[in-house]
């Protein structure tokens with residue numbers, strides 16, 4: 001009998017491979033085996049990587065002022081130019097206290113093997129490789145009360161609505177624990193590749209708000225962002241493996257990473273910035289901004305909550321380039337996409 005954590009580390013392919021005959025094969029000429037009913041504006045996972053033009057705005061047009069929000073025009077311009085923005089101390093340490101406490105309690109109970117999780121939902125939890133330490137918890141905006149509240153907080157939701165000029169819902173949430181000594185990094189990627197290829201998000205009309213529950217420094221593995229990288233779409237190599245969706249939350253390397261020869265010229269011209277700050281600082285980045293993070297070599301944890309907001313007009317259809325059905329609802333919201341009322 002395995003312990004819960006061992007079972008998570010050992011769980012086999014969770015989604016059985018579907019038969020080739022069930023796949024849509026209308027685009028075999030382009031090297032892609034799978035397609036959705038909607039035209040694919042951003043084909044990825046082919047047999048070579050490409051740089052494609054971005055066809056979507058970064059800051060969406062809000063002509064009648066319906067989605068006016070607290071970001072100044074200077075902040076909007078900076079976000080549009082760089083693909084990210086850092087809002088120092090947006091929340092006070094007091095506001096963060098319940099979130100820190102509850103995220104810590106979840107961590108402890110998972111690591112002590114006392115966390116109660118429904119069968120079939122094991123993939124909500126990712127442990128660090130060969131470790132009993134928690135790496136990541138997805139679906140935190142539903143399972144952890146204070147994160148649920150945070151995801152509806154007007155400071156975040158009104159800014160997300162302002163940038164996307166639309167009602168928004170949470171496409172994914174996760175707490176990345178990135179613990180002292182054991183927190184492994186994540187390879188260079190942008191989030192659009194996986195949500196487009198594996199879930200069927202058609203357009204770049206989404207963004208992540210990362211909320212710091214600890215001080216983020218380069219030593220603790222602060223997220224590294226490439227300013228300006230969101231202006232083109234760098235595709236990733238295919239084909240998508242059957243189990244890529246499991247790897248996408250558990251592993252450093254999975255389908256969707258940016259190849260070195262593609263990244264080098266981008267970083268040569270744009271550089272790399274660390275998203276640093278204290279507890280309560282928030283950084284927001286476009287779904288197509290290239291980022292990664294480093295191993296946490298420090299003796300301090302770097303726990304952050306990641307909340308990915310998507311426009312309600314940009315809901316998932318069918319995977320654009322994956323041999324498996326859409327990922328489970330707890331990894332990428334589809335059927336339960338309901339606009340958030342800011343609180």
Ligand SMILES: O=C(O)CCC(=O)C(=O)O
Pocket residue numbers: 174176178186191221222223224291292293306
């Ligand atoms: O934890 C980080 O700094 C980055 C995590 C990330 O890129 C992701 O979860 O997609």
Ligand SMILES: [Fe+2]
Pocket residue numbers: 189190191291
């Ligand atoms: Fe990411």
